Amino acid sequence: DIQMTQSPSSLSASVGDRVTITCRASQSISHSLNWYQQKPGKAPKLLIYAASNLQSGVPSRFSGDLSGTDFTLTISSLQPEDFATYFCQQSDFFPYTFGQGTTLEIK
Amino acid sequence: EVQLVESGGGLVQPGRSLRLSCATSGLTFSYSAMSWVRQAPGKGLEWVSFIGSNTFDGRTEYAASVKGRFTISRDDSKSIAYLQMNSLRTEDSAVYYCVRDYYGGSSHWYFDLWGRGTLVTVSS
Numbered sequence: 001d002i003q004m005t006q007s008p009s010s011l012s013a014s015v016g017d018r019v020t021i022t023c024r025a026s027q028s029i030s031h032s033l034n035w036y037q038q039k040p041g042k043a044p045k046l047l048i049y050a051a052s053n054l055q056s057g058v059p060s061r062f063s064g065d066l067s068g069t070d071f072t073l074t075i076s077s078l079q080p081e082d083f084a085t086y087f088c089q090q091s092d093f094f095p096y097t098f099g100q101g102t103t104l105e106i107k
Numbered sequence: 108e109v110q111l112v113e114s115g116g117g118l119v120q121p122g123r124s125l126r127l128s129c130a131t132s133g134l135t136f137s138y139s140a141m142s143w144v145r146q147a148p149g150k151g152l153e154w155v156s157f158i159g160s161n162t163f164d165g166r167t168e169y170a171a172s173v174k175g176r177f178t179i180s181r182d183d184s185k186s187i188a189y190l191q192m193n194s195l196r197t198e199d200s201a202v203y204y205c206v207r208d209y210y211g212g213s214s215h216w217y218f219d220l221w222g223r224g225t226l227v228t229v230s231s
Contacts, residue, residue, distance in 0.1 A: 001171075034217040036152075043204055043224055044144075044152065049217040087152055091216040094168045096142070096154040 002026050002090050006099025012107040017078045021102045023071045023088035032092035033071045035064055038101075039084045047086075048073060078104075109133035109220055111205045116225030119195055127190040127225060129205030134220065136186035138162055140208040142218065143179065143190050145201035145227075153201075156190060157208060173199075195229045202226050 003026035013019050023033065031051040036044035046055045048064035051071055061076040075082055083106050088099040115127040129141065140163075143155040156179040157168040167179050178191040188205060207220035 030214070032215055036218070038152075043221040044218075045221070046217060046219050049211060049219075050213070050215040053211075055219065089152070089154075089218070092214070094157065095170045096157075098152040098154070101151045 001095055002029060002093055002097050004088055004090055004097050004099040006088055006102055008102060009100065010103045010105060012105045013078055014107045015078050015080060019075050019078060019104065021073045021086055021088075021104075023073075023099050024069055025071075025090055028069075029090045029092035031066060032090055033064075033066070034089045034091060035062075035073045036087045036089065037082075037084045038087065044087065080106075111207065111220055111222035113203060113205050113222045113225035116203065116227045118228045118230065120231050121195060121197055121229055123195055124191070124193045125195065125227060127192065127203055127205075127227075129188040129190075129222060131186045131188070131205075131207075134186075134207065136181075137183040140210065140216075141179075141181065141188040142206050142208045143188075144204045144206055144218065145199075146204070146224075147198075147201040150201075155203070158188065192227070195227075197229050200227060200229045 005024045033051045035048040038044040051066045052064045063074050065072050085101045085103045087101050110132045112130045140159045142157045158179045159166045176194045180189045202224040204224045205222040206218040209219040
């Protein structure tokens with residue numbers, strides 16, 4: 001199975017900050033990497049698909065990229081509603097696998 | 108409005124069975140691949156099972172942790188996906204989400220639609 005290593009596991013930041021979350025796959029997954037946001041008690045929501053494509057309706061402050069073997073999710077200017085948990089997920093091979101999650105907290 | 112609504116969760120004893128249903132509306136179900144994703148309390152996300160559209164290959168896939176115990180199926184006439192869960196274990200306790208597994212081209216798949224989830228608790 002492909003292991004997805006996500007870092008950091010938690011992050012404290014302030015409104016207006018720029019933050020980056022990283023996800024690394026244990027083997028090549030091309031660009032088949034998706035990012036989800038989950039708020040407490042809610043279902044996850046798709047933010048970014050295929051590494052860098054913004055899902056319809058998602059604010060443009062969210063972006064995804066691939067640099068070498070590291071996939072990144074960047075929020076350019078944190079808003080109060082962005083404090084949540086973020087998960088990466090590879091969809092190149094079954095079994096699909098998720099990163100362990102990054103909880104973004106208010107500093 | 109697109110909706111995915113799970114049902115069938117509840118409290119069940121170890122070794123027993125449950126069948127989850129995912130009723131959909133507002134999407135072309137017969138052309139949609141579907142998956143189930145679960146989340147144990149306070150834990151991360153775990154993909155459980157996939158079923159392709161019958162208009163393509165209708166293939167099924169399972170996580171190793173449930174293979175041989177869980178069966179995914181679909182009824183295109185009712186726009187419902189199912190997850191039959193047998194021989195349940197305490198570690199199967201989780202919120203189970205029904206998701207549409209969307210093919211965006213160029214071999215890219217992603218979960219673009221999610222239900223609200225149904226809680227399964229396996230306990231004696």
